[in-house]
Amino acid sequence: MKGKGKKMKRFDRPLQLSGRDVIVSLDPASGQLRVSRRGCEWEWAQEYRPAFLTASGKQLRFSDALAQMHDCRETSLGGEVVSRYTGFPGEEQICFETRLWLETATGELHLEWTPLAGAERVTRVSWPGPMAFDEVRSDWQTVLPLRQGLLIPNNWPNPVGRLPFGGRFGTADAYLPWFGQIRPEGGYLLLCDTPANAGYELFQKEGGSTRAGVWLDASLGSMTPRRFRYLFFDACTYNDLCKAYRRIVREEGRLVTLEEKAVRLPAIRKLCGCSFLHKSVKTHVDPESRFFDPQNPGKNDHLTPFAVHAGHVRELYAAGSGPLYVHVDGWAQAGYDNRHPDADSVCAEAGGPEGLRSLIDAVHEGGGLLGLHDQYRDFYHHAPSYDPDLACRNPDGSIPGHAMWAGGPQSYLCTTQAQRFLRRNLSLLEEAGVLPDCSYLDVFTCNEGDECANPRHRMTREESYRLRCRCFAYLASKGILSSSEEVNDWAAGDQVFCHYAPYEFMMNPPGAPQPGLPVPLYNLVYHDCVIQPWMMEKTQDGGDYMLYALLNAGAPYLERDPAYPNIDGAFGGGDEMTLGEKIRRCRTVAQLQEKTVFAEMLSHEFPDGDPARQRTVFANGYEVRVDTSRGSWEILFGGELLAAGEPDRACPEW
16 A cells, blocks of 8 residues: 555564654464553454454454555655454455554554445444453553553452443543553553543453453444554553543643633632532432332322422521532423423422522622532423434334333434424523523433434434534523533543533542442642532441542532432431531632632542542642541641641631
């Protein structure tokens, strides 16, 4: 492929690329990759072989190709190796290329997989491969983007376990589209540049050692080109990996800070320093829902009028809570998680538009903001607007769905339709005089992008993510702050805040085995881009989530009423605190958040190697130190101690 029309060559010896102190070697016979950088060696696991799965369920290796050709050449941007694999036993029509390109300017190694024929016959590809990473020692570490972030020493005793989304990038399994591994002499970051249809997989041995590989899956029944790149580092930490990625996001024009967002949305500054209040108005659990309790029918329906919540908000303000962000579930006529996307009228039994308006007024009296829960993915069959023609459809014509949540049977609304319903619902609320300050679009930032094969509104997963961001942008056009369930790289440019962005251990019962050390990877990239509230409970096992709220300089939850038991980290059973203590704790966290919300998180570390002792540093001079074993914390500015707390005494004002 050196020149136009030139045939690719077959090689029996390793092919080599070099530049910027990086030497890359590819064995064409096995597909094995080896990289050397300043004496630090990385290679794919010896037993790994690049492979793919066919539509008939057959697993084939790249080396099974009936014909292989390879070309190694120099270009003006760096050296590259192009390999073509043509025809496979029983799958003669399949043909694809891989391309390895070592960029001279950066030393980054780019990898591309491109189908040339028979793309509809390939359903999954395992490539690039996992690095050999088998020494059982604590200074060999896997850096994983699972929720906020996870650091797994290679001698860690507990496995990660089942990943809800199979490790898919763009979900709660991966807020960031990359993972990395670190040894004392160096590390690497593997970044997926086309993450919509890709994810990571883990290979963990009992008693330690973790390997991390990549899988690619089909989009609408056919494979499409996929691109990755390796970044290699000298001696480094997970901080270096995060900062390298932040640089990439900035270079690509995707780093939009809260300062920049606040130019368009001044209400962001009002949200800074708020304590968060999560409340519910109406609940109705459908008999077909997984959560329906036939033995206790009284538990299936609940109503709290708007006036009750308004009175409670005023009591909190009088008690010294400071400004509040009040999130309201179940405000619509049908109740929480019912009949979406038809949340277009205010619950009459709770007080109707007048009652909601009075709640908004009560929140505003103390300088706070109010947001309404909404949903434009779950498409309930009991909704008046339900139309199977608007639901996501699989390539075989079937419509996926389930009946887990309160509203019972549901499909998924094609995201091409989401903004239309959002526009309709907001216009009706505006007419009723109850337009909220903020809008929470449920599940968008934690669930995978959807695909739809309906020819009238065909949509890829990548398009689904873009259309979700368009909904956030529409809210901004109305002056409404956008929120969603969690956070994600693809949404960071448009999303203002979230329900939470927790560590993985917070989503499991207290005392459950931890799969690694919690580290704030997402915040190291995006702390100054998206406001993140944090749980504030004291847990049954003696933990205190306030320490992590301080460490991440996030917003605090004053009250967090769970929609479902044992879901979303709502396990209960922790130490009860007085209202005064809750308020004091929240004011401490909220004051720190207000002072640091527009500042980049520069670093996080375990200063003396003890996982209980942690420190974060922010670009504007603030520093937080916590000791999770003692329950103590310190806030410093410019090296001077501003405030400190111990578990046996109340939080001071500062």
